[in-house]
Every structure is written in C-alpha cells, then in structure tokens.
Amino acid sequence: MLFVAARNQNTLRYSTPTSRRVTTTILKLLYTPLIFHQPKEPTFMSEYITVAKTSEIPEGQGRPFELEGQIVAIFNLGGEFAALDDTCPHAGAPLSEGYVEEGAVTCPWHAWRFDCKTGDWCDAPGGKVHVEAFDVRVEGDEIQLRKKDQ
The missing domain is CATH 2.102.10.10 (Rieske [2Fe-2S] iron-sulphur domain)
Structure with a gap:
C-alpha cells in the first residue's frame, strides 16, 4: 500500500524510498500520452x-x-x-x-x-x-x- 507521509508546499515526503519510486512510476504512466503506443514485436506471417x-x-x-x-x-x-x-x-x-x-x-x-x-x-x-x-x-x-x- 502506498501513502504519502506529509505534504508541505509542493514537497512530498514518502514513507520509504520504494514508495517514492513506485509512486513516481505510476504518475509517469498516468501522464504519458500514448502509453500503449509502444513498438510491438513484428509479426511474420506469410501464410493465411x-x-x-x-x-x-x-x-x-x-x-x-x-x-x-x-x-x-x-x-x-x-x-x-x-x-x-x-x-x-x-x-x-x-x-x-x-x-x-x-x-x-x-x-x-x-x-x-x-x-x-x-x-x-x-x-x-x-x-x-x-x-x-x-x-x-x-x-x-x-x-x-x-x-x-x-
């Protein structure tokens, strides 16, 4: 479970370094446009x-x-x-x-x-x-x- 210990003037203090990394990763995913527009491995199908x-x-x-x-x-x-x-x-x-x-x-x-x-x-x-x-x-x-x- 993630939680923020305190918030003071745009500064976040996290309970653990792991919480900070996970929260940062989640925020990046939420605010990254086209998050699913990742290159896919090519499909090689020559036959129907x-x-x-x-x-x-x-x-x-x-x-x-x-x-x-x-x-x-x-x-x-x-x-x-x-x-x-x-x-x-x-x-x-x-x-x-x-x-x-x-x-x-x-x-x-x-x-x-x-x-x-x-x-x-x-x-x-x-x-x-x-x-x-x-x-x-x-x-x-x-x-x-x-x-x-x-």
Whole structure:
C-alpha cells in the first residue's frame, strides 16, 4: 500500500524510498500520452491462417480473436470482412467493442475512428497514428488472416 507521509508546499515526503519510486512510476504512466503506443514485436506471417467462422461475427460488428499471440479485431462490413490489431494506440481500448459505421470503427473509450481495411486514423488522414491491418480472405465459411505486405 502506498501513502504519502506529509505534504508541505509542493514537497512530498514518502514513507520509504520504494514508495517514492513506485509512486513516481505510476504518475509517469498516468501522464504519458500514448502509453500503449509502444513498438510491438513484428509479426511474420506469410501464410493465411484460419481464425474464425463468418457466422461468429454479426453484420456491422467486430469480435476479438487470438492470432499467434496477438489479439485481432475482425469486423463484418456487410458481408465483407476486415481485420485490425484490437488495441487502440491512444489508450489501449479494445477496438472490437467499438461502433462500426461506413467502414470505420470508433474506439469505445475516446471516439478515435480507424478505417477497418487500412488501419488509418480517419480524423487525421496522412497522420502517423495507425493500427496494424491484416489481409483477409474468406474460404467457404472460414475467415483467414495474414500480415499485410509492407
């Protein structure tokens, strides 16, 4: 349990040095923008991998699926499917829980919108904010994914 022993004119005294380090770390995390926008280890998938069935994803919605250790959101766009990394780069929200409209998903936490096919941030075209997108194909009733060619 963390607690501050005293507070005098913007000076904090902590009960132990460990308390100070932990509190400082927590404060840095709380005030660091894009805390979840950390580089991820690259995914090397040259082959399509079956991830889901078409019947598992209702039209106009997304669902999360695991793909080689990564959570991927698959969206049903009127019978056409698209897939993105399920983590919003702003604050780590699950994009699979977002509102899907006109080919874009809206983050359920802060309303950032991403193109379901490209992963581009819709509110700042050409910007640096991007979500990893995957190539999608449907074979029968199976949805298959692979990493997009870079």
